[in-house]
Amino acid sequence: MTTAPARPDAPPTGTSGPYVGAPVDRVDGVVKTTGAARFAAEHPYPGLAHAALVHATIPRGRVTWIDSAAALAVDGVLAVITHENAPAMRPVKTQSVLDLSTLVPGSTVNHLASDEVHWDGQPVAVVVAESRQIALHAASLVRATYRELPSTVDFATEKRNALPQKKSVVDPGRAAKGDAEAALSTAAVAVDHLYTTPVHHHNALELHTTTAVWDGDRLTVHEPTQGIDWTRKHLAHRFGVPVENVRVIAPFVGGAFGGKWHVWAGTLLTVLAARVVGRPVRLVLTREGVYRTVGGRSPSEQRVALGADADGTLTALIHTSVTQVGRVGGGPEPATGLSRYAYAAENVLVEQKQIALDLVPNTYMRAPGEAIGSFALESAIDELAHELGVDPIELRMRNEPERDPIDGRRFSHRKLREVYALGAERFGWAGRSLRPRSTRDGRWLVGTGVATAFHPANLFPANVTVRISADGGVLVRCGLHEMGMGAATAQAQIAADALGVPIESVRVEHGDSTLPAAPAASGSTQTASIASSLLAACEKLKRSALALARGSADSPLRGAKPAEVQARDGGLHAARGGETYAAILARAGRSSLDAAVGAERGFAAVAGQVRFMSKFLLDRRRWVRAASGAQFCEVRVDAHTGEVRVTRWVGAFDVGTVINAKTVASQLRGGIVMGIGMALSEATVVDPRTGRIVNPGLAEYHVPVHADVPPIEIHCLGDPDPTMPAGVLGAGEVGITGVAAAIANAVHHATGRRVRDLPVTLDDLL
Amino acid sequence: MRINGATTVLELEPRVSLLDALRDELGLTGTKKGCDQGACGACTVLVDGERINSCLALAVQYSGREITTVEGVDHPLQAAFVANDGLQCGYCTPGQICSAIGMLAEHAAGAPSAVTEHLCEPDPELTDAEIRERMSGNLCRCGAYNGIVDSVREVAVAEQLR
Amino acid sequence: MRPFGYVSAPDVATAVRVVSTEPNAKFLGGGTNLVDLMREGVERPDTLVDVTGLPLTAIEELPGGGVRIGALVRNARLAADPLIRSRYPVLSRALLSGASAQLRNVATVGGNLVQRTRCPYFYDHASACNKREPGAGCDAIGGVNRNHAVLGASEHCIATHPSDMAVALAALDAVVELESVRGTRRVPLLDLHRLPGETPHVETVLTADELITAVELPHLPVAAASHYRKVRDRASYAFALVSVAAALHVREGVVTDVRLALGGVAAKPWRAHQAERVLLGAEATEEVFLRAADAELAAATGLPDNTFKIELARRTIVATLQELLTDGSAA
Known part of the structure; x- marks a missing residue:
C-alpha cells in the first residue's frame, strides 16, 4: 500500500518509471504564478468589439416590444441584436450517441430566433460596442416589455408532480431487486426520511467568456470549455460552416466543474454578434450573467429508507429522488446512481423522478448524482447506525457487498474495507463515543463523522500523436483540457515513463482544436482516456525506433526483439546495450519519428466510435468500476449560536493508480472543499414567485473561504485498477462525494441534531 | 501612474x-x-x-x-506556490500571490486580524488560523487553500529567519 | 456603468461646494460600495467628487481622553491603531470582522457609515424596491428574507444596515461631524441613520450635500472591556446575520456600566437601550443577561425566513456578555 501524501516528498507508487506516482510540480506552475498564462479573454485582436447581454425578467412569455433606440444612441454602440434583427442560427440537432456533440447544447432554444422567453435570465438582446463599459451601459438602456404566460418555477411546490425519469443507455433511472417496501415494513429496525438539497452553482472564478473571430467563413473562438471538440462541431453546425473551418482554443480554463461542459447562450450569441458587426467580438459575462444563462446543479428531494435485522444486516434499501430539468433543456441528475452499488441489501429499490420547470436548464456539476445522492444515503446509514447503537463504519462493513447487489456483476477494484481501515487509523477513529453531544471544548460542541465516497469510472475515446525529434525532445499533441487538474502534467509523466526520457524533454501541446481531439473533460475520465491512447502511441513509437535501430549493423540494438527492449535513459536498451532516440534518428538521417492513435476521419472515425461504444457497453456489463473513499471529519458547533466549523479532515481514497501524488491530492482536496461549501453554505436561491435567482453573485452565494477550510489530509491506496488504462480510476469528482454526509453526521454527533436539508446552517441548530 | x-x-x-x-x-x-x-x-x-x-x-x-x-512580482511565494501545489486552474493565483505579499507586510507592521487573540499584542504570531483569516478575501474555487497556506507559512518563516 | 464627471477635491470647502452646486453629484471615498452600486445601476450620479485627497486622515487623542477619527481614515488603519486597540477594542474587532483585508485597506470611515443595504432586491433592477425606487413596493416582504430586519422594519422595507463598524460606534456613543456649505454640525451616531418608516430611501439625516468629516469617540472607560461578536454562515468575508457590540463593567458581581448594540437586525445599528436598562445595577449573571436580551427583543418580529434571528440575537447577546464576564476584562 502506498499513500499519496500531504507532503510532496513521498515515495513514488512503484511503477516502471520514475515519474508516474511522483509528486511532480505542475508543468504550467510557473506561467500560472507569474501571470504569463493567457486565459480565454486575454488574447488581443485588432478591432476587437465588446458584447453585453440583456436578460429577460420574466420566467415565461413573449417579448411584445423591445426598444433599442436609447442603446443605439450611445456613442460607440455598433449594434443591438434582438429577435427582430438577428440572423438565423440553425436549430439544435436531436441528441444521438453516434454524434456526442449533439449533447452539448445548453438548451434547445434557438436564441434570438423568436420572441419566446423560456426562463428568467434568457438573453433577449446582445449589445455590441467599442468597449465593454459602453456595451454594458447600453445594455442597461434596452427596454423590453413582455406578455407573460403561466409558468411553473418552484421546485418545492412542483415536486409532487414528478414523473419517472426516462431510461437511457448511461442512466437507467431505476433498478430493483426483491420487494424493498415489504422488507422495510417488516424490518426489525428501520429509518425512513426525506433529504433535500438546493440548487448549486459552479462559480469557477473565471467568468464565462467568448472571443469570436470570423475570417470569411472560417471561425476562431477562444472559449474556456471542457469540450473543445464538441463545441467546435456544435458551432460548425449552428453557423452552417464545415467543421474544419472552426477552431476552438482553450489552453487554460479558469475552473469549470461541469459548468463549461455545455455550449451556453453567451457563446452562440458572441459568434453571432461577430458575424453581424464583421469584427472580432468578445463577451465576458458578468457574474450575474453566469447565473442567469448557465445552469447549475438540480435541487433534489430524496427519500432514503433502510431496514435491517437487529444485528445490522440490511434487508431493505430504498433510495428515490425528485430532481428538476429546465423545460428547454437540462438532463437527469442521477441522484440514486450510487445506491445500487453501496450495500448488500436483500431488497433494493432505486428510482429517479423529475419535473420540468421554466428555469434555466440544469447542468452537470462535480459528481452529478453522487454528490447529492451520497448526502442522503450516507446520512441515512448513519441514522440507522445510531438507531442500532453500532459504530457507523462497523455497520457499513457488515453490509459491504462482494458483487453488485442487484445483478451480480463483479467489482473491478472494490477497496472500501481498505480505505476505511486506512482512514480510521489516520483519523484516530477508534474509541469514538457513539453518544451524540458527548464532547465539549469550551463554547464548542465537538463531533466526528464519516461517510463513503463513490464515483463511477468511465472512458472515452481519445486521439493522440507523439513525436520524438532528433534532439531527443518529445512532443505529445492532444486537444486535452487543463482546468486545474494538472492534465498536461499527468500526461507528460506518463509519456516520460513510457518512453524512458526525462520529463523536462516532454512537451504537451493541448487546448486547441487543431490538435488531435480529446474527449470532453468530464466524468473524471480525462486522465485514463488519454493515457490509454498515449500509452499505445508511445508503444508504437518505440517499435518504430527499434525498427530503425535493429536493422543497422552499427546499432547496439541490432537484431533486438521488442520484448527484450527497455525504454530508459532517453532511449532503448537491450541486453547487449542500447542507444538514445537521438542516436537512432541521427543514424537513420531522420529529423523525427511520429506515432498516432485515433485521429481518424470519415468512416474510420464512425467505426471507431461504434467500436468504442460497444466495448464501453460490454465493459459495463462485466464490471462495476469506480473510485471510492472514506471521508472523516471533525466539526465544532458553537453551543450558543449554532455556527458550524470544520476543524479536521482525513480522506482515504482508492483512485487506482496515482499518476501525480501532488496533483491528485489537490484534486481530492478541491472536491472536499467544494463539499464543505455544499454542506454548510452553498445554495442558489430561486424566488418561488418569479423564478428569478435572488443571489446571483459571490457576495451572497457563499463558497468556502480560506477560513472555512482546515488542513485536509489525503491518503490514497495507489493500487492500480487492473481493468483501467494505466490503472487509473479518476480523482476529479470522488472527492466531493460523501463530504456533506460526513459533515451532517458529525454535526449530529456534536449536537444530537439531525439536519436533512442542505445546507446545514445555524438556524437548523438553534 | x-x-x-x-x-x-x-x-x-x-x-x-x-x-x-x-x-x-x-x-x-x-x-x-x-x-x-x-x-x-x-x-x-x-x-x-x-x-x-x-x-x-x-x-x-x-x-x-x-x-x-x-x-x-518576483517573490519567493511564486516558487512556494508551485512546490506546495497552491494552485490548480491558476485563475485566482495572481490575486492570491499579490494578496499574500500585502498580507505579510501588514503582519510585519503589527496589524491584528479578526482572529488575533490579544488585540494589543504588538507582534501577533502568524499561525495557520491567522493566515487563513487574513487571506479570506481571496476565493479559490478549485480548493487549493491548503497549498496556499503552506506556501505563505513557508515564506513567512523563511523571511523571519533571514 | 453610466458615464459621469469626476472631480478630485483639493479641500473640504471645494468638495462640499461642488456637490451642492453640481446637479446629482456625490462624494466618492474608497468606492468599495459606491462603485459596485454604480456598476449595478443602483447609484446613478452625474458627477463624482473624489474626497480621498482631503486632509481628513488623522486619528487624534482629544483632551479629556476621547478620540477624533478623520472620516477618510481607512478601515484597516483604524482597526490597527494602538489607541483604538487598547481603549476601544470593540471598534477594532468590528472593523476586522468586516469585508476582506483588501476592502478594509480602501474603505473609509465616512463611507462605511453610509454604505447601503445588501438586500438582494435592492440590488436587482428587475425587482420592486421602495429604497431604490420609492413607491415601487418591496419584493423582500413575501420573498426571500433570511438576512432581513427583525427590529424597526416597516411594511415598506425590511432591509438591514450592513456595517459592522457602525454597530461598535453605536455602542460607543460616537458623534459624527458633518460639513456642508451651511457650515458644520454634529450628530450623535445613533441619530445618523433612520428607520425605514414610509421613506426607506431616506437612510440617514444627512442632506445630499453634507460630507462626513470626522467621528468622535468620547472618553469611555467601560470600552476598555468590550467585544464584538459577529455571527455568520461563513467563517469570514460575509455580512453578519447578527452581531453584538458590547462593553461591560462589573464590580462585586454588579453591572456598573454597560453598552450594547446589535447589527444585522435593523435598518440602522441598533443600540440596545432596553437591555442596558435591565443590566445596569443588576447582578451580572446569565439569568440577568437573558432577561436583558428578552427586554430588548420583545418588540422584534420575524418573517418566515428570518425569525431565527430573534433567538440568535438573544443567544449572541448572552454569549458576548458572558465572554466579557469570564475573560476577566469586565471586572
Whole structure:
C-alpha cells in the first residue's frame, strides 16, 4: 500500500518509471504564478468589439416590444441584436450517441430566433460596442416589455408532480431487486426520511467568456470549455460552416466543474454578434450573467429508507429522488446512481423522478448524482447506525457487498474495507463515543463523522500523436483540457515513463482544436482516456525506433526483439546495450519519428466510435468500476449560536493508480472543499414567485473561504485498477462525494441534531 | 501612474476601473476578473505596497500611485506556490500571490486580524488560523487553500529567519 | 456603468461646494460600495467628487481622553491603531470582522457609515424596491428574507444596515461631524441613520450635500472591556446575520456600566437601550443577561425566513456578555 501524501516528498507508487506516482510540480506552475498564462479573454485582436447581454425578467412569455433606440444612441454602440434583427442560427440537432456533440447544447432554444422567453435570465438582446463599459451601459438602456404566460418555477411546490425519469443507455433511472417496501415494513429496525438539497452553482472564478473571430467563413473562438471538440462541431453546425473551418482554443480554463461542459447562450450569441458587426467580438459575462444563462446543479428531494435485522444486516434499501430539468433543456441528475452499488441489501429499490420547470436548464456539476445522492444515503446509514447503537463504519462493513447487489456483476477494484481501515487509523477513529453531544471544548460542541465516497469510472475515446525529434525532445499533441487538474502534467509523466526520457524533454501541446481531439473533460475520465491512447502511441513509437535501430549493423540494438527492449535513459536498451532516440534518428538521417492513435476521419472515425461504444457497453456489463473513499471529519458547533466549523479532515481514497501524488491530492482536496461549501453554505436561491435567482453573485452565494477550510489530509491506496488504462480510476469528482454526509453526521454527533436539508446552517441548530 | 516600476500615462474615462485599465488598456492580463464586485479577490494588486481589489477602484483615483501587478512580482511565494501545489486552474493565483505579499507586510507592521487573540499584542504570531483569516478575501474555487497556506507559512518563516 | 464627471477635491470647502452646486453629484471615498452600486445601476450620479485627497486622515487623542477619527481614515488603519486597540477594542474587532483585508485597506470611515443595504432586491433592477425606487413596493416582504430586519422594519422595507463598524460606534456613543456649505454640525451616531418608516430611501439625516468629516469617540472607560461578536454562515468575508457590540463593567458581581448594540437586525445599528436598562445595577449573571436580551427583543418580529434571528440575537447577546464576564476584562 502506498499513500499519496500531504507532503510532496513521498515515495513514488512503484511503477516502471520514475515519474508516474511522483509528486511532480505542475508543468504550467510557473506561467500560472507569474501571470504569463493567457486565459480565454486575454488574447488581443485588432478591432476587437465588446458584447453585453440583456436578460429577460420574466420566467415565461413573449417579448411584445423591445426598444433599442436609447442603446443605439450611445456613442460607440455598433449594434443591438434582438429577435427582430438577428440572423438565423440553425436549430439544435436531436441528441444521438453516434454524434456526442449533439449533447452539448445548453438548451434547445434557438436564441434570438423568436420572441419566446423560456426562463428568467434568457438573453433577449446582445449589445455590441467599442468597449465593454459602453456595451454594458447600453445594455442597461434596452427596454423590453413582455406578455407573460403561466409558468411553473418552484421546485418545492412542483415536486409532487414528478414523473419517472426516462431510461437511457448511461442512466437507467431505476433498478430493483426483491420487494424493498415489504422488507422495510417488516424490518426489525428501520429509518425512513426525506433529504433535500438546493440548487448549486459552479462559480469557477473565471467568468464565462467568448472571443469570436470570423475570417470569411472560417471561425476562431477562444472559449474556456471542457469540450473543445464538441463545441467546435456544435458551432460548425449552428453557423452552417464545415467543421474544419472552426477552431476552438482553450489552453487554460479558469475552473469549470461541469459548468463549461455545455455550449451556453453567451457563446452562440458572441459568434453571432461577430458575424453581424464583421469584427472580432468578445463577451465576458458578468457574474450575474453566469447565473442567469448557465445552469447549475438540480435541487433534489430524496427519500432514503433502510431496514435491517437487529444485528445490522440490511434487508431493505430504498433510495428515490425528485430532481428538476429546465423545460428547454437540462438532463437527469442521477441522484440514486450510487445506491445500487453501496450495500448488500436483500431488497433494493432505486428510482429517479423529475419535473420540468421554466428555469434555466440544469447542468452537470462535480459528481452529478453522487454528490447529492451520497448526502442522503450516507446520512441515512448513519441514522440507522445510531438507531442500532453500532459504530457507523462497523455497520457499513457488515453490509459491504462482494458483487453488485442487484445483478451480480463483479467489482473491478472494490477497496472500501481498505480505505476505511486506512482512514480510521489516520483519523484516530477508534474509541469514538457513539453518544451524540458527548464532547465539549469550551463554547464548542465537538463531533466526528464519516461517510463513503463513490464515483463511477468511465472512458472515452481519445486521439493522440507523439513525436520524438532528433534532439531527443518529445512532443505529445492532444486537444486535452487543463482546468486545474494538472492534465498536461499527468500526461507528460506518463509519456516520460513510457518512453524512458526525462520529463523536462516532454512537451504537451493541448487546448486547441487543431490538435488531435480529446474527449470532453468530464466524468473524471480525462486522465485514463488519454493515457490509454498515449500509452499505445508511445508503444508504437518505440517499435518504430527499434525498427530503425535493429536493422543497422552499427546499432547496439541490432537484431533486438521488442520484448527484450527497455525504454530508459532517453532511449532503448537491450541486453547487449542500447542507444538514445537521438542516436537512432541521427543514424537513420531522420529529423523525427511520429506515432498516432485515433485521429481518424470519415468512416474510420464512425467505426471507431461504434467500436468504442460497444466495448464501453460490454465493459459495463462485466464490471462495476469506480473510485471510492472514506471521508472523516471533525466539526465544532458553537453551543450558543449554532455556527458550524470544520476543524479536521482525513480522506482515504482508492483512485487506482496515482499518476501525480501532488496533483491528485489537490484534486481530492478541491472536491472536499467544494463539499464543505455544499454542506454548510452553498445554495442558489430561486424566488418561488418569479423564478428569478435572488443571489446571483459571490457576495451572497457563499463558497468556502480560506477560513472555512482546515488542513485536509489525503491518503490514497495507489493500487492500480487492473481493468483501467494505466490503472487509473479518476480523482476529479470522488472527492466531493460523501463530504456533506460526513459533515451532517458529525454535526449530529456534536449536537444530537439531525439536519436533512442542505445546507446545514445555524438556524437548523438553534 | 507607475505600474511595475514604469511610468505609464493613460487617458481614461472616469468609469474605467483600475482592473479594466490594466487588462484592456495595458495588456497586463495577469490580474484577473472573477466578479467585478469586490467579492472574490482575483483582481488583487498592490498600491504603494498595500493590497486592494482593483475591480472596485476607479483608475482615475490612482493617478500618481505605484501599482504592482503579478507581472511585476518576483517573490519567493511564486516558487512556494508551485512546490506546495497552491494552485490548480491558476485563475485566482495572481490575486492570491499579490494578496499574500500585502498580507505579510501588514503582519510585519503589527496589524491584528479578526482572529488575533490579544488585540494589543504588538507582534501577533502568524499561525495557520491567522493566515487563513487574513487571506479570506481571496476565493479559490478549485480548493487549493491548503497549498496556499503552506506556501505563505513557508515564506513567512523563511523571511523571519533571514 | 453610466458615464459621469469626476472631480478630485483639493479641500473640504471645494468638495462640499461642488456637490451642492453640481446637479446629482456625490462624494466618492474608497468606492468599495459606491462603485459596485454604480456598476449595478443602483447609484446613478452625474458627477463624482473624489474626497480621498482631503486632509481628513488623522486619528487624534482629544483632551479629556476621547478620540477624533478623520472620516477618510481607512478601515484597516483604524482597526490597527494602538489607541483604538487598547481603549476601544470593540471598534477594532468590528472593523476586522468586516469585508476582506483588501476592502478594509480602501474603505473609509465616512463611507462605511453610509454604505447601503445588501438586500438582494435592492440590488436587482428587475425587482420592486421602495429604497431604490420609492413607491415601487418591496419584493423582500413575501420573498426571500433570511438576512432581513427583525427590529424597526416597516411594511415598506425590511432591509438591514450592513456595517459592522457602525454597530461598535453605536455602542460607543460616537458623534459624527458633518460639513456642508451651511457650515458644520454634529450628530450623535445613533441619530445618523433612520428607520425605514414610509421613506426607506431616506437612510440617514444627512442632506445630499453634507460630507462626513470626522467621528468622535468620547472618553469611555467601560470600552476598555468590550467585544464584538459577529455571527455568520461563513467563517469570514460575509455580512453578519447578527452581531453584538458590547462593553461591560462589573464590580462585586454588579453591572456598573454597560453598552450594547446589535447589527444585522435593523435598518440602522441598533443600540440596545432596553437591555442596558435591565443590566445596569443588576447582578451580572446569565439569568440577568437573558432577561436583558428578552427586554430588548420583545418588540422584534420575524418573517418566515428570518425569525431565527430573534433567538440568535438573544443567544449572541448572552454569549458576548458572558465572554466579557469570564475573560476577566469586565471586572
